[in-house]
Amino acid sequence: MNESIEITPAVFEDIDQFMAIETQSFSDPWSKKGFEDALSYDYSYMVTARCLGKVAGYCCLYYVLDEGEIVNVAVAPEFRGRGVGFSMLSSLIQYGREQGVSRFLLDVRVSNHPAIALYKKSGFKPLALQKNFYQNPSEDAWLMELITAVYSAEN
Numbered sequence: 001m002n003e004s005i006e007i008t009p010a011v012f013e014d015i016d017q018f019m020a021i022e023t024q025s026f027s028d029p030w031s032k033k034g035f036e037d038a039l040s041y042d043y044s045y046m047v048t049a050r051c052l053g054k055v056a057g058y059c060c061l062y063y064v065l066d067e068g069e070i071v072n073v074a075v076a077p078e079f080r081g082r083g084v085g086f087s088m089l090s091s092l093i094q095y096g097r098e099q100g101v102s103r104f105l106l107d108v109r110v111s112n113h114p115a116i117a118l119y120k121k122s123g124f125k126p127l128a129l130q131k132n133f134y135q136n137p138s139e140d141a142w143l144m145e146l147i148t149a150v151y152s153a154e155n
Helices: 012-025 032-040 083-100 112-119
Strands: 003-008 044-051 054-064 067-074 103-109 125-134 139-147
Touching: 003 083, 012 032, 012 067, 032 044, 044 083, 054 083, 054 112, 083 112, 083 125, 103 112, 103 125, 112 139
Parallel strands: 067 103
Antiparallel strands: 003 044, 044 054, 054 067, 103 139, 125 139
């Protein structure tokens, strides 16, 4: 990959670009209010990936105590396969570790082989098969888990 990937905390001004990627990426997309809420919660952290000055992707971490759930990982079609997803996940995991999260969970459609490969590359392992988890269309999901050491000044 020649262009650099910049990962920054998401801001409200990014939402319209998120919505465009969201509708290209998911059959059951988040609403604008869903993004606004995710950016407002004090138990969430959302990042934006930028390449070539454009929003290339986004993802969100919800966290409570030592557990975090990674939700809504999306990369614009023209930036897929360039390391954007891996960079965003790495950033979220590092942030979570700094907040005391040691167990990360996420759900993924069983047919989404590129995403499953990305999550495995990031250290996630399948934990359980969830029957009919997704709708539009109905599909099973893998619940995947990553256990990490919590970041501290001593690490």
